[in-house]
Amino acid sequence: MLEKKGTILSVREDLKVFDCTIRDGGLVNNFHFSDEFVKAHYEMCIKAGVDYMEIGKNVSPTLMSEAEYGPWNFCKEEDIRRIVGENNTNLKIAVMSDIGRSLKEELRPKSESVVDMIRIATYIHQIPAAIELIEDAHAKGYETTVNIMAISKSFDDELNQVLELLAKTPVDVIYIADSFGSFYPEQIRDLTEKYLSFAEKSGKKVGIHAHNNLQLAYANTLEAMIYGASFLDVTVSGLGRGAGNCPLELLLGFLKNPKYNQMPVFEFIENHIVELEKKLDWGYSIPYMITGQLNEHPRAAMKARDEGDTKYREFYKNIHME
Amino acid sequence: MLEKKGTILSVREDLKVFDCTIRDGGLVNNFHFSDEFVKAHYEMCIKAGVDYMEIGKNVSPTLMSEAEYGPWNFCKEEDIRRIVGENNTNLKIAVMSDIGRSLKEELRPKSESVVDMIRIATYIHQIPAAIELIEDAHAKGYETTVNIMAISKSFDDELNQVLELLAKTPVDVIYIADSFGSFYPEQIRDLTEKYLSFAEKSGKKVGIHAHNNLQLAYANTLEAMIYGASFLDVTVSGLGRGAGNCPLELLLGFLKNPKYNQMPVFEFIENHIVELEKKLDWGYSIPYMITGQLNEHPRAAMKARDEGDTKYREFYKNIHME
Incomplete structure (x- = not known):
């Protein structure tokens, strides 16, 4: 029987607020965010107490066009450092790797990078390639997550097989990713139970990445959290592809840990999102x-x-x- | 221990989809909907398989201005009949009574009205007046509900006292109303358990009326439903005061009973809501x-x-x- 972790008023120290605004939002505008925007977002994350900020993808510039896509599709070290410097803060920096587009030969050792975490996004049929990237990033000194996409289309028990394989890797966090925004809270609860059953025995954490197609991104994030997921993906005002994500400001309004602070999020929204909403389309429809x-x-x-x-x-x- | 009623794929014959678009939406535009709009909405409800349509409030014209408020704030019999005729359909017609503004002297017997249900909206401190209206409407032959508002501000065990009183009345349905849109699914689940404990022993049903301030209207409606609430309030595209309500189209996309049909809702949205959204402001912000x-x-x-x-x-x- 799945038990609740914590109560509506308690603080859970295991929770990590993971902001993926620039990465998931980059799917809306091909990563064409200005340096000013990304810098303001970075500073907002620090002030708001966000635990991780995903600053983009590390796609190889040999495989996608730098004319077509902005710098956060590639996340070159010098571009990241232009925003975060040495990042001597409590905020950790993450980038996402795509199977077939991110090349392990291009990933420098952690000692030469301000990046703390590599997140590997994978479809089920790409799992062996994902495991290679996980092992490489782990060996180079990074924290790692794996985000298994499109699981709502997985057949029969193949998700169990995937989780079995991933439990044997050095990956730190296994993510429930609701790629099509099609899951109901009941299903997220069952998935949380399933993921935890594989993750906990191998000392891993579980994360949740929700989309808002059914106005359930926040509800599903709370549901996964209540039953034990600890890495919670959010974006400012839900900025992200399609129906968008779980809004950072909603989650911070729920969490009781006094280290989190909504006010810098409101400031960022006032100064940057209000205008952006007039130019870009995202969110439930x-x-x-x-x-x-x-x-x-x-x-x-x-x-x-x-x-x-x-x-x-x-x-x-x-x-x-x- | 609270148990789930039904599964994600089953049909629950006890469920009633209750559309309050004209009534809750009327709070956005002072009930100034055109006859064409209300007629199209009525026909949509029939085609979509909606169980109840709340066509407005029955406020006394002696107490509020007919110049300021449109006809659906008053719901005179002749106005309703202009839309629904004799209403020889499976769709039931409801109107809402406000304490102090709806007068029982003005409520005609059910035998002289096409209205099927009177919904009494009440604050906790108005309960004795609400009970008078319930008893009067019941005696005159109507189905009745009571919607207890602002319960998120109720102190200590006064909600229990209220439910104890209401359980002794002839009311058919007791509604959980999340007036400020402030409840989380966990709390809705506990409220559902509480309401059911009073309602079931006296043969009553429980309903849920959610608001979308926290992007949880749909999630909270599902949560209450899963644990036994059977009257589910919705509005087309969430049209309603402030952050709006649980959208009809989302709920019909979830329910498995083949009597429900999303397509007429899409037609109504195409023809009436797309334009209205340019003129009126409602929904999450x-x-x-x-x-x-x-x-x-x-x-x-x-x-x-x-x-x-x-x-x-x-x-x-x-x-x-x-």
């Missing part, structure tokens, strides 16, 4: 709800939003028959 | 989040939204020190 309910990738919904298409019946029929 | 987190009435947030005020730090400080 009917097309994202439909792809979430039908357990599909949000790409058709992103297209509908781009085109201002509000023919929702037709949209539903097209997705439903795909 | 930072000011509503702040009043929800601080367990306060949303009126200051409504003012901030009206004025386009995005000075969130100042807003927070003002509310926090009230």
Whole structure:
């Protein structure tokens, strides 16, 4: 029987607030954030007591165009240092690696980097390649996480097999990633139980990365947290691809640990998000709800939003028959 | 130990989808919906399989101005019949009574009305007056509900006392109303258990009316439902005061009973909500989040939204020190 960890008023020291605004938000604007924006965001994270900040992806510049994508798709050491310097703070810096696009030959040892953590995003069929990246990053001195994507489409017991394999790696955190924003809290609870059963026996933590297609990103994050997940992914105002993520400001308003502080988040929103919302489209809307309910990738919904298409019946029929 | 009712794939025949778009939405525009809008909404409810439609409030025209408020604040019999005729459908019609504004002398017997249900909204200190209205409406032949408002501010065990009193009345449904949108799913679960413990022994049902200040309206509705609430309040696209309500389209996408149909809801949204969203402001935003987190009435947030005020730090400080 799964038990609650802590109560609604208690402080859980194991919790880590993980801000992925620049990385998941970068999927909305091809990582074209100004240095001023990223710097302000970094300083906000420090003041708000955020534990980790994911500053982008470390895709190889040999594989994607630096003309098309901004610097946070590549996260070169000099670009990161331009923002964080030596980062002599309590905030840890993370970057995300994509299978096939991030090359382990390009990953320098931790001793030569201000990056603290490498997060490996993987589909189930890429697990062997993910394990190579995990082992490489771990050997080079980084903290590591693995984010298994699209698990809502996994067949039969293959997720168990994946978790069995990952439990044997040196990875520090295994993430429940609700890629299509299709899970209900009941399912997140069951997934938390499953992930914990593999993670705890090998001394690993469990994380949650939720999307807001069904207006459940925050609820699902709370649900995973209550039952033992400790790494909680958030973005400022939910900024992220499609329906966006669990908002940082909502989570900080819930957590009782006095080290967290909402006020710097409000300041950042006032100064940077209010304007950005007029230019970029993200967050819950009917097309994202439909792809979430039908357990599909949000790409058709992103297209509908781009085109201002509000023919929702037709949209539903097209997705439903795909 | 509270047990789940049904599973994620089962049909629960006891569930009632209760659409309060016109009533709660009327709080956004002083009930100035056109007949065309209300008629289209009524027909949508029928086609979508909605069980109840709340068409407005039955405030006495002697107490509020018919110049200032549209017809759905008063719900005169002839106005309702203009929309629903004799309502020879499976959709039941409800209206809400406010303590002190709805007069029992003005409530005609059910035999002379197309209204099926009277919903009595009450604060805790008005309970004796609410019981008078319940008894009067019941005696006249109506189904009745009681919606106890602002319970997140109730002190000590006074909510238990209220439920004890209501269990002795002929009311059919007792509603958990999250007036300030401040409850978390864990708390909704405990409230559901509490309400059911009083309601079930006297043969009553429990309902849930959620607000979306914390992006939890849908999650809280699901939580109450899973643990036994059967009357589920929703509005199209969450249209309702402040942060709005649990969206009808999200709930219908979850429910497995084939009598429910999302497509008419999409049609109504395409034809009526897309335009309305350009004129009226409702739904989740930072000011509503702040009043929800601080367990306060949303009126200051409504003012901030009206004025386009995005000075969130100042807003927070003002509310926090009230």
